[in-house]
Amino acid sequence: MLATEFKDAITAADRVLVQIRTAIVDGEIPAGTKISEPELARRYDLSRAPLREALARLERCHLIERTPNAGARVVKLSIEGLRSLYQLREELEGLACRLAAEHMTEQEIAEVRALLDQHLSTQRVREGESYYQEAGDVDFHYRVILGSKNPYLINILSDELYFLVRMYRVQLGMNGPRVSRAFDEHKAIINAIANRDGELADLLMRRHIAASKRNIEQQLLQQGTSHG
Amino acid sequence: MLATEFKDAITAADRVLVQIRTAIVDGEIPAGTKISEPELARRYDLSRAPLREALARLERCHLIERTPNAGARVVKLSIEGLRSLYQLREELEGLACRLAAEHMTEQEIAEVRALLDQHLSTQRVREGESYYQEAGDVDFHYRVILGSKNPYLINILSDELYFLVRMYRVQLGMNGPRVSRAFDEHKAIINAIANRDGELADLLMRRHIAASKRNIEQQLLQQGTSHG
DNA sequence: TTTCTTTTAATTGTCGACAATCTGATGCTT
C-alpha cells in the first residue's frame, strides 16, 4: 500500500477498493473469476453504490474487465499481457529516471539511499521473506517515479499500472538469485541519478525491468507447459 | 468521437459521459468550473447514479479533479500541465510509432495513406475549417496508436490522455501555417512506418508533437500576459 | 439427439430518499 494514497477523508468506497484490490493482487480472488456485485456487497457488508465506485477504479488499473450489462471478471495473466505491460513499463520508468535525474533534490536522493541501506540491513530481507523484498522494491521504484515530478506519469505508473505489475510478481513469484542482484541494480540507478546522468539511469532501469520480466516470463512458461 | 467507443449496449451513463466530456473539451463548461451533481443531473435529466459513473470516467481522463466530500472541478489549463502532458505524449506516441513500424499490416498502412490523401483533398480542409483539421489529425494519430497493438498503450493514449490533449488544442487553437505542415509531417511518419524504420518514425513523431506543443504554448503565454 | 424457441431466474443499470460531511454565514469573544 502506498502511504499517501488517501489524505484524510476515507470513504466506504475507498476501504472496499483497497480490500478487493489486495484480494485480487494476492490471488485470493483467482484470475478469471466472475465478479458478482450482490455477492461482494454481502461479503464486504455494504451497498452496491460504493462497491460499483470501487469496481470502476479497479477497471481503471486493469485488474478487472467490465462489459456493459454483463458484469466484470478478474483479468487473466498471460504472456502477451505481461509483455505489453512491461514494454510500457520499461519506457515509462526509463522516462521517469531521466526526469528524476533532472528534478530530484539532493535530499530526496539521500532519502532513497538511506532507504536502500536500511532495507538491505533488515533481518527479514536477509532471511529472504518475499513480502519485505517486494515492499522494498515497490518503495524504491515509487520514489524514483515521484522524483520525475510529472503528475501524469506518476498517476499512470503508480495508480494504474503498478497493481497489475504487482499481481504478476506476487502470483508468479519473485524467487531466488534475483533478490540480491536487484539491490545492486537499485544502487546503480540511484547513483546515476545522483550524478545527474539521466541517460545512464534510463538504460539501467530498462535493463533492471527487463530482467524482472524475464524472470516472470519463465514462470509463466513453466506453468503453462506443465499444466496445459 | 472515436468510432469504436461503445460496441452495442449504450447506457445512460455512457451518453451523459460523451455529452459532458464534449462540453468540457469544447469549453462550453469553462475550465475551473465547480461541478454540481444535482445541477448536472437536472440539466441532463437523469439521476445521480449514472452521472457519478460518468464523473468517475472524466476523472480518469484528467478532465475533472475530485476531492472526497468536496466535489469536482473542471481542470484548469496551464503551461506546466501542458508541458507534463506533452512530455508524456511525445514519449508514448514515439513508442507507438516504433511498435507500429513493427506490427502494422500493409493494409493498415495503405488505409492510413488513403485517409491522408482523402483528407487533404477535402474541400473544408482546404478552406481551413478547424474542426475538420482537428478530426483528421486525431484520426491519423489514432490509427498509428492502434497500430502499436499494445492494449495498455492504446488505452492510455486514446482513452485517458487524448481528451485533455484535444481540450488544449480546441481551447487554445490550431491556427495558421501549422496546418499544411502537419500534413507533410503525417506523410513522412507513415512513410517511415511503411519502410519499417521505427527509429525514424519515432523521431519524426516526437518532432511533430513538439511543434504542436510550441504552438499551443505560445497561445497560452500570450493569453497569460495580456489578460494577467 | 440436436437445435431453436420460450420462459425464468439472476444480474446489472437506474432511481429517489436518507445520512454524513463540507462550505459559508452569523454571532460571540478577545
Add this chain to the structure above:
DNA sequence: AAGCATCAGATTGTCGACAATTAAAAGAAA
C-alpha cells in the same frame, strides 16, 4: 476590528427498491 466557534444550508456518500437487460434452464420442433 480580528479571530474563533457555532449554526444553517447545500452537497456528497450511501442505502434499498425497481426497471431493463442478459444468461441459463426448460420445452418444443426437426
